């Protein structure tokens with residue numbers, strides 16, 4: 001068996017198991033073993049379904065992986081909308097519904113559009129040196145792994161997608177920095193399509209934003225074509241194809257989980273950044289939002305310009321007989337965050353300034 005020094009950082013259980021004719025073992029910290037021949041690949045699998053941890057781990061791997069190796073990382077998340085690095089979540093997702101239902105918003109480091117994920121979605125990441133990075137080779141590994149478990153005619157389409165029967169089952173995105181590159185993608189096995197519809201692409205025609213707009217596609221779950229398909233099955237199949245392509249028959253799979261946060265300070269730092277409002281929402285391109293809200297005392301037509309998701313300019317038109325209240329609200333909206341709490345703060349300040357009259361019976365819905 002080819003064995004590789006275990007990472008000094010991780011502390012996971014060591015299991016040996018077989019997939020097809022390959023022999024794998026999962027390993028953790030200091031489980032170093034004798035080395036007969038250095039391997040040119042490395043495989044990681046997250047046993048945690050926390051999207052922010054998994055994306056932070058991907059970034060940590062990206063910065064730390066041995067560029068002499070080809071690296072594969074497999075992971076999946078509980079319900080999350082993952083937006084691209086340069087996207088505006090206020091435009092791409094229905095943040096209010098996500099909030100109500102406990103769906104996480106994550107902003108990743110790669111470009112591209114917004115996807116909805118839950119445990120019915122498997123993610124893969126291929127990391128390699130930029131000089132050996134080969135997107136087509138990676139895509140072929142995924143296509144072959146789908147074929148080998150019996151999925152009919154998966155095909156690469158356009159720059160980013162894998163389709164079956166003309167419907168998207170996988171979307172990809174990329175990142176490169178110096179001699180480090182990665183290519184990651186989704187695999188829709190059994191994603192809740194009602195949720196996908198519910199949380200993505202709200203009708204925000206009045207929100208004008210710079211930045212990247214998602215490319216809406218017709219999607220399908222592979223489980224409709226292969227009813228017994230599972231996350232474990234597709235992971236094993238990808239591992240098989242990956243090993244085959246790089247000529248390895250015994251590999252180490254390192255399992256990762258949130259206990260690593262306490263062992264790797266830079267991982268924890270990235271995790272904390274990813275959790276932060278400033279990264280997830282604040283990092284949005286500038287945008288303008290116009291909406292109307294009717295109260296029993298009249299209608300307001302609000303026009304806002306936001307930078308870093310903070311309201312920077314406001315113009316309110318109203319048929320209210322109380323222009324002072326409108327001026328006061330305009331002033332109080334300036335500088336607050338473009339979210340429910342920000343608007344509530346502005347309304348509260350306006351009410352206080354106007355001797356607590358209950359002029360706003362409900363916070364205008366903005367997100």
Ligand SMILES: Nc1ncnc2c1ncn2[C@@H]1O[C@H](COP(=O)(O)OC(=O)CCCC[C@@H]2CCSS2)[C@@H](O)[C@H]1O
Pocket residue numbers: 082108112113114115116117121123124160168169170171172173184185186187188191196200201213214215216217218219
């Ligand atoms: N889970 C999932 N998989 C594939 N396609 C999806 C998914 N959810 C939504 N969609 C569809 O893709 C478009 C957006 O397509 P678009 O091409 O704009 O963006 C992408 O595909 C990005 C893929 C990012 C992959 C990363 C890998 C690890 S974490 S996220 C959306 O409007 C839906 O129609």
